[in-house]
Amino acid sequence: MTSLWRRLLRNPTGIGSLIFLVLVVLSAVFAPLLAPHDPNTASAYDTLSGPSATYWLGNDGSGHDVLSRLLFATRLSVTLTGETLVIAAVLGIVAGLLAGYYGKFFEAVGAAGTSLLQALPAIVVLLAAKSVLGPSDFAAMAVFGVLIAPAFYRVVYSAVSAVRGELYVDAARVSGLSDPRIIGRHVLTVVRAPAIVLAANIAGISVAISAGLDFLGLGDPAIPSWGGMLNDGFTNIFTQPLLVLWPSLAIGLTCIAFALLGNALRDELERVDAAPKRRRRATPATTVTVAPAAVITHDEAPEKPGTDLLVVQHLSVGYGSADGSVKTVVEDVTLTVRRGEVHGLIGESGSGKTQTAFSILRLLPSGGRLVGGSITFEGRDLANLSEKQMTALRGKKIAYVPQEPMSNLDPSFTVGSQLVEPMRLHLGLSKSDAKARALDLLARVGIPNPGRTYAAYPHEVSGGMAQRVLIAGAISCDPDLLIADEPTTALDVTVQAEVLDLLRDLQRERQMGMLLVTHNFGVVADLCDRVSVMQSGRIVETGPVRAIFAGPRHAYTRSLFEAILPDAEARGALPGITSSGTLGEGVTA
């Protein structure tokens, strides 16, 4: 929070508007000292006179000093704005906290209340309130505060209900913190910032509204107000046009200052929000650090034939940062995938394995680009192809199976239409041919009822089924190379085994080359012919699977193997506890 203030003070718009508003408040507070004349003393000789040495801004229609009245009117505006803000904030924030944190009853009441208030036409309600409550501006603005409270409610409610589901709030409850404490520590912190931004905007609105009411002549004529002065100026606009200028400036500049302050606050806040996103690319905890030494290459079995399908040579991928430097995430990677071979790319998070896969597909996230090396696929360098040529290649020659099946299917189209589209485009099939082929493929990937899945929307199928659908889509155009990025990580173990079986069968059946990105040595052992181990953007060891599993030579590879648990002994029962093994109905002997 302190950093927000500090950054706001460094923001030119923020500091400018803040200084102006502080001046406004100061002039309101010290109005009796600053005003050269009594605001309510009229000088009959000086009605509508222009600026002079005694009356710096001139006199109004009744002969009051304009400057003094302006200063005293500022007091009214500031108090009214404060009143509106306090009422709206207290009502809206309390209701939003209750509804967001406790839900159920409070949520229903809150939703009904805000809808009702927002459905009321504010001006009509204010005019009606005026006629009932009399000319007092304070009563009218109190009503306005209630009317605008839903704005606070909405902001606070959505922030709180998002935080409510966070694990750290659950953890705080388990830690034994009381509800008020949890709200104070974990919930208010997220509410604070958006509420302050909103407060600045609402303050601007309430300055305008209170001035509007006074301009319409609905305010207390005994108290000087910006709106009232504006009204006087309009009455005398032909004799003394300057009279309109002063209150207009006061109203306009204050509103603008509030709006700009709100914008500056929001800009600075959004910059805070951007910071946590960076954490994903934070360097992971790796124990073993190695100097960029030569890649350890295990000897190949000589009888292995097969032509090179994909040859990646000295590939480097970098991300440009704001200061113009390039951060390399993949460095000097060389690997080959032969026809009919599965090449595993294994490494921990942040090792650059997914970046390597994406750069082969030329689908790097924004900011990322190839900074060196070549990617040769069937004799063509993918790095030099135009976007159009690459699009023609993707899906047809090179297919992709992602990690998160659900987020890779468009929720607003049926599974079938997403399968048919690429086939019609790449293979030029007719609608009915494409459908027949899609149904065949769905049956091929082991979906029990292809017709039903074809017509289903993505949310209607399970994660394992969705992955089968994506695999069906990937092989639909008979690709030569399949790039699978952690294809089973999001799946349950039993489903993973089925999907691995499927990938193996399809790969053998179609003699596809496959690049399998994974962090799981079991998956590599199950599926791959050759494997490359990646660490911090480099390949440290590569060779046939059996050779590497039999004798890992690089320290990092060895440390990964040591971290594998399967060979560990089961812990067995704790001494003193005799296992009953007879608990529950569902237990089978």
Next chain:
Amino acid sequence: MTETLLEVRDIVVDYPVKGFRKPPFRALGGVSLEVGPGECVGLVGESGSGKTTLGRAVLGLAPVTSGSITYRGREISRLRHRERRALAADLQVVFQDPYTSLNPSLTIEQILTEPLIARKTDKQLARRRVRELLDAVHLPSDAGNRLPREFSGGQRQRVAIARALALDPKLIVCDEPVSALDLSTQARVLDLFKEIQARTGVAYLFVSHDLDVVRYLSHRVAVMYRGEIVEWGPASQVTVRPEHPYTQRLFLAAPVADPAKQEQRRAERHRLLALQREQDEQMEINA
């Protein structure tokens, strides 16, 4: 048998389903289980099997429809807020995701003193305790002044473990505490769990989808499938020679990191699946 620490009996958890007169979703259908002092009970199952719900029910974060959960002979499934808070010293939690289980805007010290504040511990004392805790989970003692985002996933999980340890609990519910971590980090965090158990005698209810992780850490293991426990016994039996058909499938589905062994296991799995399919068909015919 020594005194049981936690006993879960025939617990049922229903979640209401949106919509008029729709039957509720049964997340747990009558589950029973016990945890002894200083013991680690593994709870293994796939997504949607109800293992996380069971952990949350023990913590009072999931609504219990029927059945009982007793902690040291005292019923805890229907406690009031205040009574539940008093239990915080004995029952703690480590969640799966080290990214969302720590408030990003609090420093590590603020996070660790949280349970202590709730007990109204003196500030000086709390600060000393934070240093002890950081030491216990092998984090540098100056970590207290830093924010969670400055730490890697494994280090964050250590902070979460330290927070759980702050009040010297008797039982920690661990909800997939290592599944978001890299392989090598995972092994080190698991060793930390073992080390802490050896030193403090805390019991774990360890929820995981990974049979290997559960085998490594647990004394006894319960296998969950569709809201029920299908197999329950010592880890050396359940995770090595499983008897229930589902556990057998689960056991053989996890690939081993050895190409030759994995080929064998794959063949075994295909045999088992064929056999189970045959048995199912037989049962259908008999029925």
